[in-house]
Amino acid sequence: MTTVLTTPESVRELLAALAERQMAAGETPGAPAPDPVNLPMIRHWTAAMGDRNPVYTDEEFAARSVHGGIVAPPAMAQVWTMPGLGGERSPTPVDDVLAALDEHGFTGVVATNCEQTYHRYLRPGDRLVPATRMTGFAGPKRTALGEGYFVTWEVTWYASGEAVNSMVFRVLKFRPRERKSQPGIRKSYPLRPAVNRDTEFFWEGVRKGELRIQRCARCGELRHPPGPMCPRCRSADRTHVTASGVGTVYSYVVHHHPPVPGRETPFVVAVVELPEGVRIVGNVVDCRYEEVGIGMPVRVAYRRMDEDLILPMWVPRES
Amino acid sequence: MTIASAIAGIGATEFSKRSGRSELQLAAEAVFRALDDAGLPPSEVDGLVTYSQDANQEIAVARETGIGELSFFSRIPYGGGAACATVQQAAMAIATRQASTVVCYRAFNERSGRRFGQPDATIGGEPSSQGLEMSWHVPYGLMTPAAWVAMFARRYMHTYGAGSEDFGRVAVAMRKHAATNPAAWFYKRPITLEEHQASRWIVEPLHLLDCCQESDGAVALVITSLDRARDLRHSPALIAAATQGAGAGQMMMTSYYRDDMTGLPEMSVVGRKLWEMSGMSPSDIQTAILYDHFTPFVLPQLEELGFCPRGEAKDFIADGGIELDGPLPVNPHGGQLGEAYIHGMNGIAEAVRQIRGTAVNQIKNARNVLVTAGTGVPTSALILTTP
Amino acid sequence: MRTLSQGQIAVGTDLPELSIDLTPTMVISTALATMDFTPVHHDVAAARAQGSQDIFVNILTTMGLVERYVTDWTGPEVMITAINVKLGVPAYAGDRLVFTGTVTAESGGEYTVEVRGRVSLGDHAVGTVRFRPPGESA
Numbered sequence: 001m002t003t004v005l006t007t008p009e010s011v012r013e014l015l016a017a018l019a020e021r022q023m024a025a026g027e028t029p030g031a032p033a034p035d036p037v038n039l040p041m042i043r044h045w046t047a048a049m050g051d052r053n054p055v056y057t058d059e060e061f062a063a064r065s066v067h068g069g070i071v072a073p074p075a076m077a078q079v080w081t082m083p084g085l086g087g088e089r090s091p092t093p094v095d096d097v098l099a100a101l102d103e104h105g106f107t108g109v110v111a112t113n114c115e116q117t118y119h120r121y122l123r124p125g126d127r128l129v130p131a132t133r134m135t136g137f138a139g140p141k142r143t144a145l146g147e148g149y150f151v152t153w154e155v156t157w158y159a160s161g162e163a164v165n166s167m168v169f170r171v172l173k174f175r176p177r178e179r180k181s182q183p184g185i186r187k188s189y190p191l192r193p194a195v196n197r198d199t200e201f202f203w204e205g206v207r208k209g210e211l212r213i214q215r216c217a218r219c220g221e222l223r224h225p226p227g228p229m230c231p232r233c234r235s236a237d238r239t240h241v242t243a244s245g246v247g248t249v250y251s252y253v254v255h256h257h258p259p260v261p262g263r264e265t266p267f268v269v270a271v272v273e274l275p276e277g278v279r280i281v282g283n284v285v286d287c288r289y290e291e292v293g294i295g296m297p298v299r300v301a302y303r304r305m306d307e308d309l310i311l312p313m314w315v316p317r318e319s
Numbered sequence: 320m321t322i323a324s325a326i327a328g329i330g331a332t333e334f335s336k337r338s339g340r341s342e343l344q345l346a347a348e349a350v351f352r353a354l355d356d357a358g359l360p361p362s363e364v365d366g367l368v369t370y371s372q373d374a375n376q377e378i379a380v381a382r383e384t385g386i387g388e389l390s391f392f393s394r395i396p397y398g399g400g401a402a403c404a405t406v407q408q409a410a411m412a413i414a415t416r417q418a419s420t421v422v423c424y425r426a427f428n429e430r431s432g433r434r435f436g437q438p439d440a441t442i443g444g445e446p447s448s449q450g451l452e453m454s455w456h457v458p459y460g461l462m463t464p465a466a467w468v469a470m471f472a473r474r475y476m477h478t479y480g481a482g483s484e485d486f487g488r489v490a491v492a493m494r495k496h497a498a499t500n501p502a503a504w505f506y507k508r509p510i511t512l513e514e515h516q517a518s519r520w521i522v523e524p525l526h527l528l529d530c531c532q533e534s535d536g537a538v539a540l541v542i543t544s545l546d547r548a549r550d551l552r553h554s555p556a557l558i559a560a561a562t563q564g565a566g567a568g569q570m571m572m573t574s575y576y577r578d579d580m581t582g583l584p585e586m587s588v589v590g591r592k593l594w595e596m597s598g599m600s601p602s603d604i605q606t607a608i609l610y611d612h613f614t615p616f617v618l619p620q621l622e623e624l625g626f627c628p629r630g631e632a633k634d635f636i637a638d639g640g641i642e643l644d645g646p647l648p649v650n651p652h653g654g655q656l657g658e659a660y661i662h663g664m665n666g667i668a669e670a671v672r673q674i675r676g677t678a679v680n681q682i683k684n685a686r687n688v689l690v691t692a693g694t695g696v697p698t699s700a701l702i703l704t705t706p
Numbered sequence: 707m708r709t710l711s712q713g714q715i716a717v718g719t720d721l722p723e724l725s726i727d728l729t730p731t732m733v734i735s736t737a738l739a740t741m742d743f744t745p746v747h748h749d750v751a752a753a754r755a756q757g758s759q760d761i762f763v764n765i766l767t768t769m770g771l772v773e774r775y776v777t778d779w780t781g782p783e784v785m786i787t788a789i790n791v792k793l794g795v796p797a798y799a800g801d802r803l804v805f806t807g808t809v810t811a812e813s814g815g816e817y818t819v820e821v822r823g824r825v826s827l828g829d830h831a832v833g834t835v836r837f838r839p840p841g842e843s844a
């Protein structure tokens with residue numbers, strides 16, 4: 001990320017100026033296709049696509065057809081100049097613009113349009129050379145994915161100097177909505193608790209490694225799950241105690257099906273009875289699910305689910 | 320109740336996995352069939368009651384069916400716990416002259432549309448009282464109805480020495496009943512206890528065959544005064560008692576913090592009220608429609624309602640107690656495990672058929688039929704009787 | 707193998723639907739046959755790590771399948787002159803891609819077919835394919 005102080009307006013101007021320069025640069029040739037148009041690659045392609053058109057692979061049929069011989073599927077246009085596994089992508093005028101967008105936080109990318117025009121059918125032996133020019137830059141625009149810029153470029157493929165195919169390609173470079181979803185950071189855990197002023201003390205305790213149980217400040221009644229009023233003495237004055245962190249399994253289930261977002265199946269959920277006199281629900285982890293049983297001694301353990309959420313869970317303990 | 324009321328008409332769509340039509344169309348079709356069954360025109364209806372979970376507003380159903388003005392409409396919360404309470408609301412409206420003819424309905428594409436059994440990551444997301452309640456469970460992945468019920472089932476097994484086969488016998492009986500019911504999804508498809516035991520785990524200790532099916536369909540009921548019902552097409556099913564109930568410390572499916580996890584205190588609440596209102600006792604009931612979205616909760620229902628002592632439901636069932644020739648035939652239509660899952664409304668329709676004497680698996684001399692609604696949630700129940 | 711001639715093609719004609727099961731084999735073999743070795747098209751873990759639910763069809767394959775959809779119907783000897791595609795939701799492995807199409811225009815012997823490729827999430831690709839039937843000089 002750049003450390004230069006920027007405003008949205010200055011970013012827009014900077015990007016627009018760069019785009020102008022790159023569009024003015026015109027067409028930049030890329031590396032020639034590693035192989036000429038050839039029957040084996042056509043055969044792989046048609047087999048994968050399920051395309052049984054005989055003009056692509058059947059020499060006899062093709063010879064008698066309007067083409068007078070084997071031709072390549074037009075939609076293979078781009079295939080011939082793909083860099084392939086481990087190949088180097090040739091630089092194009094668009095690269096600097098995409099990199100600048102990344103640098104300013106427009107890290108998301110999605111292709112929106114692909115328009116190919118075929119001036120003639122390609123034949124085995126044609127050796128293609130691509131050339132790319134940047135043709136459009138628009139934004140910032142609000143889109144369903146987030147604020148972003150549309151970048152358009154055109155590739156023309158030449159065979160012995162003759163323009164045979166061309167392609168207009170457009171992408172949206174957008175600023176992803178979730179600011180925290182930077183690469184390398186775990187996705188946010190989908191099963192989040194609702195928290196309000198009556199329950200916040202519990203989750204605050206979890207973040208500090210404390211298992212907190214609501215206690216009535218007037219009559220001392222312990223209560224879980226907590227609530228705003230003491231049902232015994234009507235007091236709204238409440239405090240909490242920190243539980244010892246041990247308990248025993250009162251009941252449990254092993255979830256197999258259906259799949260649960262954010263979870264690998266099977267997993268164990270238990271009702272745990274605490275010596276303080278309340279019950280609490282949580283996962284039993286760090287043991288095989290076949291080993292869990294009613295009466296099993298457990299102790300609390302805290303597991304980080306993502307950047308913001310820690311859940312109290314339960315692990316086996318020696319009785 | 321000052322003015323006695325009765326169920327005078329029942330109607331349903333076919334029960335399927337893919338209705339191919341909107342939920343509103345299903346509702347309208349069921350309402351028309353129920354009114355035709357009663358022999359009443361839509362213009363006679365002045366009240367509508369449904370579940371708060373139903374996606375079809377009362378006014379939309381009224382528009383589609385040509386029901387004109389409405390003087391009464393209400394909705395019952397807590398999922399399938401609403402079933403019998405729709406009838407209770409209708410009866411109360413008639414008793415207090417808020418309405419003269421009330422239609423209760425439930426319509427959904429629960430298989431081809433939103434499936435209740437699939438995890439919904441957003442259910443714990445709102446800081447409403449229900450969102451906060453769910454937030455003690457959902458973050459741990461405890462978020463499907465099967466899982467919520469399984470937690471009770473495990474404790475029940477531990478306390479009373481019950482096994483998975485004891486739950487399996489409920490499924491086998493329901494599928495046996497459905498096998499001779501042409502309206503049932505599992506018509507002619509009975510299962511064995513071995514098949515139950517071999518079916519895959521959903522949430523241990525629940526197998527797949529402990530879980531009711533998912534269905535598309537609709538059921539509607541027409542309720543009117545007993546006097547009016549006597550003049551209609553079928554012999555009336557008198558509402559002898561209808562009531563709602565929530566237990567102390569009640570939660571939605573997760574009442575794990577009460578003293579005991581082996582019972583259904585809310586079913587005890589409605590049971591006591593049913594016997595008090597009707598003047599009956601369990602021995603007066605010839606057949607019962609017990610809510611069977613998951614097999615384990617059929618056992619504590621039998622116990623809470625007084626059909627057998629606590630902890631002995633497994634023996635009552637193993638002795639054939641809930642089968643068609645047993646002392647208390649349960650769900651002669653096959654229940655939600657066998658016929659269809661219409662959130663309990665199809666069970667009320669079956670109770671009416673038993674009272675009329677027109678059920679496919681008719682119980683001889685069925686004079687009094689008890690029906691329960693959703694279990695694990697605030698619930699409701701009713702007793703229908705021959706007038 | 708017959709190819710439709712000009713007289714056999716009418717504006718307004720609907721093409722027969724083509725349904726393609728996007729098996730992992732399909733997604734991976736097409737990605738590699740188009741020389742696209744980006745991991746999101748063949749490596750489930752890599753696809754999930756960048757937030758996708760599974761591996762998905764690459765753009766070069768989308769273009770190829772749109773072309774195949776039209777030439778499966780016209781027969782082999784038409785001349786494809788252009789394919790313009792607006793890209794929509796990803797086509798993930800395990801999904802099904804269903805193409806529908808209609809002949810919408812004819813001008814100077816060149817026909818335009820509007821094509822729509824849908825997956826369970828919505829439109830994957832919407833666009834046009836232009837072609838000339840045999841016997842028509844360009």
Ligand SMILES: [Zn+2]
Binds near residue numbers: 221230234
């Ligand atoms: Zn207190």
